[in-house]
Amino acid sequence: xxxxxxxxxxxxxxxxxxxxxxxxxxxxxxxxxxxxxxxxxxxxxxxxxxxxxxxxxxxxxxxxxxxxxxxxxxxxxxxxxxxxxxxxxxxxxxxxxxxxxxxxxxxxxxxxxxxxxxxxxxxxxxxxxxxxxxxxxxxxxxxxxxxxxxxxxxxxxxxxxxxxxxxxxxxxxxxxxxxxxxxxxxxxxxxxxxxxxxxxxxxxxxxxxxxxxxxxxxxxxxxxxxxxxxxxxxxxxxxxxxxxxxxxxxxxxxxxxxxxxxxxxxxxxxxxxxxxxxxxxxxxxxxxxxxxxxxxxxxxxxxxxxxxxxxxxxxxxxxxxxxxxxxxxxxxxxxxxxxxxxxxxxxxxxxxxxxxxxxxxxxxxxxxxxxxxxxxxxxxxxxxxxxxxxxxxxxxxxxxxxxxxxxxxxxxxxxxxxxxxxxxxxxx
Ligand code: ATP
Ligand code: AMO
Numbered sequence: 001x002x003x004x005x006x007x008x009x010x011x012x013x014x015x016x017x018x019x020x021x022x023x024x025x026x027x028x029x030x031x032x033x034x035x036x037x038x039x040x041x042x043x044x045x046x047x048x049x050x051x052x053x054x055x056x057x058x059x060x061x062x063x064x065x066x067x068x069x070x071x072x073x074x075x076x077x078x079x080x081x082x083x084x085x086x087x088x089x090x091x092x093x094x095x096x097x098x099x100x101x102x103x104x105x106x107x108x109x110x111x112x113x114x115x116x117x118x119x120x121x122x123x124x125x126x127x128x129x130x131x132x133x134x135x136x137x138x139x140x141x142x143x144x145x146x147x148x149x150x151x152x153x154x155x156x157x158x159x160x161x162x163x164x165x166x167x168x169x170x171x172x173x174x175x176x177x178x179x180x181x182x183x184x185x186x187x188x189x190x191x192x193x194x195x196x197x198x199x200x201x202x203x204x205x206x207x208x209x210x211x212x213x214x215x216x217x218x219x220x221x222x223x224x225x226x227x228x229x230x231x232x233x234x235x236x237x238x239x240x241x242x243x244x245x246x247x248x249x250x251x252x253x254x255x256x257x258x259x260x261x262x263x264x265x266x267x268x269x270x271x272x273x274x275x276x277x278x279x280x281x282x283x284x285x286x287x288x289x290x291x292x293x294x295x296x297x298x299x300x301x302x303x304x305x306x307x308x309x310x311x312x313x314x315x316x317x318x319x320x321x322x323x324x325x326x327x328x329x330x331x332x333x334x335x336x337x338x339x340x341x342x343x344x345x346x347x348x349x350x351x352x353x354x355x356x357x358x359x360x361x362x363x364x365x366x367x368x369x370x371x372x373x374x375x376x377x378x379x380x381x382x383x384x385x386x387x388x389x390x391x392x393x394x395x396x397x398x399x400x401x402x403x404x405x406x407x408x409x410x411x412x413x414x415x416x417x418x419x420x421x422x423x424x425x426x427x428x
Contacts, residue, residue: 355396
């Protein structure tokens, strides 16, 4: 049995044509002598109508016994019908059930919300059949494509760097230790050092890959395994990277807008494409927070509660952060050694990206490591590259799941990743 058509390849002008369609049962209803099934394939829905007299009794009985989610094939004839929402229905002549449903799923595929997210995550592939999540993940795929296209058009080389590594790069974030033969190793928190090195070889590189962070807390914005969109570029500084991010945000929003045009039922928030993304210095925001009555001083992190006090919304950059808490590879500002050439991209109080100009001189890098109490021996594999003249460079990492949260108005980061990993969850 071979599929002859996807749902969107059939229309009412094909009245009388025999088709073979495949998919899974979305809904099933029966009234005595007539059964209605909705068959869903990846492109849409088909109405199957099995009426006594129109289709063999044996088939009609089998159809009336179908359960939602079963995967089936139907051979049938297209019948133009004004009653059907699509203008036609399929009158079955043959039915094949590939695999029947053994268990009643804990929720209907058509429900909009399910109270407990764990109920959903336990049966994730079934959960992902629901419209809400279909919209999110199809959009995610289009956004990724638009970003890859952007990098391609700008002549960036796509790289893949090791995920089993010897040393930490992001001071604050906790590592997952692993056994690597007889040595201790870690899952990579970031492609940071490798992407920097590769600017020596390719100048402009990007990577879209998992990063691993042993986040101890349960929040709606942290995962233990997330996808980071990393870029790194030679002979530029952090302001050029912010310009790139502006472009990336623009192509992402326009990918979402295209999706929404074709899928108005997605109910995504309307996000205007910004002309420019405003840039505020850290100093300026601390000042405003203090004026708004926040108890905070220079050097503190900018906490969400304080950001709320000064009412910034939409996309904006926070630039020129204090140097001290920044990772060792971040360059200090020419005008003030206590400040760094760095930025965060924010959406409201959610951090979407951080980036910076990097140190390109071996001595400076080693010095910064020592000041942070790090063992430079362990990083010799990285420092060695700097003996050969690393170009000045800058870059950033953008959290894909957080970006998709913003673009689709999703509250919980677990619903912008297929199989979330967090403190409590390692399966499915
Ligand atoms: P880094 O990139 O430095 O590792 P991060 O990306 O984890 O940090 P954010 O997620 O932006 O940082 O968090 C910044 C601050 O917001 C932290 O102090 C964090 O504890 C707090 N925070 C995290 N999640 C939430 C939440 N759901 N609601 C309110 N505050 C939160
Ligand atoms: P940072 O640690 O800020 O920077 O991470 C970059 C971006 O990755 C996302 N992110 C996360 N998303 C979900 N769950 C997590 N646990 C998580 N951790 C991070 C955020 C964050 O803004 N090497 C630097 C980047 C650079 O300078 O190029 C870095 O890793 O959206």
